Amino acid sequence: MYHILIAEDEYIERTVLIKNLRDALGEGYEVHGAENGRRAVELFRQYPIGVAILDIEMPVMNGIDVAQIISREAPHCGILFLTAYDSFEYAKQAIHVRALDYLLKPYSDNELLASVENAIHRPVYYRSAQTDKAGDEEKCMDKISVITRQMEDYVRTHYQQEVSMQDAACALNYSEQYFCKLFKQQFGQNFTSYLTAYRMERARELLAQPIVNIKDVGLRVGYSDANYFAKVFRRFTGKSPSEYRMNLPET
Template sequence: MLKVLIVDDEAVVRRGIVLGIDWASLGCAVVGEAANGEEGLAAAERYSPNLIITDVRMPHMDGIEMMRVLRERGSTAHVIVLTAYNDFDYARSALRFGAADYLLKPFRDQELVAAIERVREKAEAFSSRSAQDDLLALPKGDKSKYVLQTLEYIAAHYADADINITTIARSIGISEGHLSHVFKKETSYTALGYLTLYRIHMARRLLADCRYKVYEVAGMVGYRDVAYFGSTFKKLTGLSPSEYQDRCR
């Protein structure tokens, strides 16, 4: 059963989603509602939803910022983004933070149902986590603040092609050598090794969406060289990006 959180500043929209969908038949249950991103973060902390359906433009904190904070906090919830604005910049920002789907308002109930079903399929397809996913789920309780800050920085900046050990170390205020030592000691991975795994993890999500070409996905996850992205992806998954995408169709 997927736990669903609905975030929209219009109460009538939230009610329409709650009442217009046969949640039980989809294997879902609505566990909470929120009127803006700040309330959404609090509700996500309280209910630990598997799926968040959120508007983009809301007072106090918009949906994109809410997603960014959720990812920094380690949330792996699937997110379906709703917006009245047909703007690729919004879509790109949402996808950067792992949105599973993007629907334009006004939408029909069946469009939302189809998006939810796609999320369920993806959740089931990836329920058997690889070593790569295990790394992304590193328990944070015993990690030093520098390791936690590194994880958060990578989650927020992995799409930046210029990110490297220097920029990461500078952002958290320690030397490159100390960062490398601490991160390797506490996770058994190098910081750049983790960055690569995180990028490929996000690339898998984008490829599974099937709306983007391989070269577009490469750019979205921080690779300027499409060939290098392809070889890295195949090394870690056993499939080329196009082969992986074909299996998700």
């Protein structure tokens, strides 16, 4: 059983958070709720908490103090902060305790779920290693490299088909929210932009081959509509496919 802690002093918000996470994550996850910082520490010491979601402003003990205890006693635990205050000082303290994310209220359910899944995946790699903190970081980075290669391989394998970000997330067994966030972190753009750019590179290569009919190029890079392909190609290159081929240097 994977244990998640939510520390939020507002009863309704805490109840909604617990229900939403239980519904989204399903079996295999237990979500615990704490109404203040002291209760959060008690639950943290009672259960093997993998992710702690902490409101910063809480009675008895605030989220920063709770995070310092968690960070000291269980460095593998992923910490997420929730706050209604866009404070630079809070952000600095969040960095100091190595929080994985800092969400400003109001946040969307998708935004929170993506952050939670990101935190769930990351600590797993830490716990799997029985080496020093340097060794754990290396294992974590190795795993991220594997995931990145999987994403690249998916695009290379499926770019000729009509695929979406949802298809890719499902094929790699990630939620859409987590896949979208991780993909953008690794590639600096969303899945659709990356896929389009990859298709345009393949289209340029095909257009450089005189034996390939221009009308077939769009189909071979995943566009069933020739007019739409030409429009996208012009946006990327400033030329139509036929103009691009005409301006290629003779070999």
